[in-house]
Amino acid sequence: MKQQILIIGAGFGGMWSALSAIRLLDQHQRLDIAVTLLAPQAELRVRPRFYETDLTTTVAPLGPLFDAVGVQFVQGYATRIDAQNRQVFYRSVSGEQSTLAYDRLILASGSQVARPPLAGIDRFAFDVDSLESAQKLEAHLQGLRHRPSSQARNTVVVVGGGFTGIETATEMPARLRAILGSQADIRVIIVDMGKQVGSVMGEQIATVIAEASDTLGVTWKLGSPVSMVDEQGVQLDNGERIEASTVVWTVGVKASALTQQIDGERDAFGRLYVDRNLKVLGQDAVYATGDTAYAAVDDLGNHALMTCQHAIALGRSSGNNAAADLLGVQPIPYSQPKYVTCLDLGAWGAVFTEGWERKVVLTGKEGKELKMQINTQWIYPPEAKRDIALAAADPLIPVVA
């Protein structure tokens, strides 16, 4: 019987884990170890682009790539992990329950936006966290054109002034004008608990965010959280009310619930603590990667963020190291000391920063050109050709954006 490396999830972490595991097995000519990937779809859903209007190009098929390198794809949704007996229970598309056994498991099931238990949030707030929810928002925005003009119809409230909130809000004036007409009296408002515009992103970059917001007419309502959402808008904790037919929730993120089925320490986002080889602390056969892993990126105390920038490099390491474990060869410790940010700022452009303090390097049009390159090329899967795909999965390739 073949030994099994089982990967849960076909996102950035899962896809790169599969490729890097096969790369190492290939180098050792070990055909007796199989790599199986379990996910609802054999496609990479490019979540960093879900704030955009055109969602058709945000899904990259993975079937041909998996066939080219020999990943066995199982379509299904993992429901339970039995780490003691090394098996994963899953539900197939037709609803049948089945199990998959493993010798090494790589948990790459990602994350979701964390909606707090606020009145009206589940019924009335949109988000841009998944393909389905982004499509729902786009259909709703398109539907606004059929409603009579009113302040609520013309207003979008984005809750949260972090990375996702800023990208969603700064794109919104152009999206709304394309639907409601160039003369429509539109309002885009970011509601954020901070005291200053863009304060969670760092001082230097905040100045750029403020300038772009002003130019685009995106306003910030600072210092008070949202306490309630309804069909006609939001209520703030300080008693203020904003009339809006569209409310987009972007605050908070939590790691996939599957992390709770593994015994181990977790951080505030639910991510599993892992060692430098990305094996879950206290486990002998389970690795975590991407948004499910709380992993040190350097020796200075910095940790991976829940970003695809980190998920790509984490994936290349976890796959390699799970395979190395079975082969009995030296793993390659995960290391990603360089951290950059490229934040889209709609029609204003984008801002590119370097370092954990986010030192501004490029802005405006130049920043935008880089952002487009990252979003349409760099983070997409490699070509479905065996040699090219396996070469791209080398864990020592630095990820720079």
Ligand SMILES: Cc1cc2nc3c(=O)[nH]c(=O)nc-3n(C[C@H](O)[C@H](O)[C@H](O)COP(=O)(O)OP(=O)(O)OC[C@H]3O[C@@H](n4cnc5c(N)ncnc54)[C@H](O)[C@@H]3O)c2cc1C
């Ligand atoms: C709007 C938005 C903008 C963003 N912008 C940026 C950006 O500019 N830069 C950046 O670096 N990052 C950005 N991110 C973050 C980035 O998208 C995530 O960090 C990244 O997707 C994490 O990759 P992952 O592989 O860990 O998880 P995911 O990409 O979430 O993939 C998880 C995979 O697991 C599968 N899965 C989940 N549950 C199960 C289950 N029970 N059984 C089987 N399969 C399962 C899913 O179907 C999916 O295939 C953004 C995210 C959003 C939502």
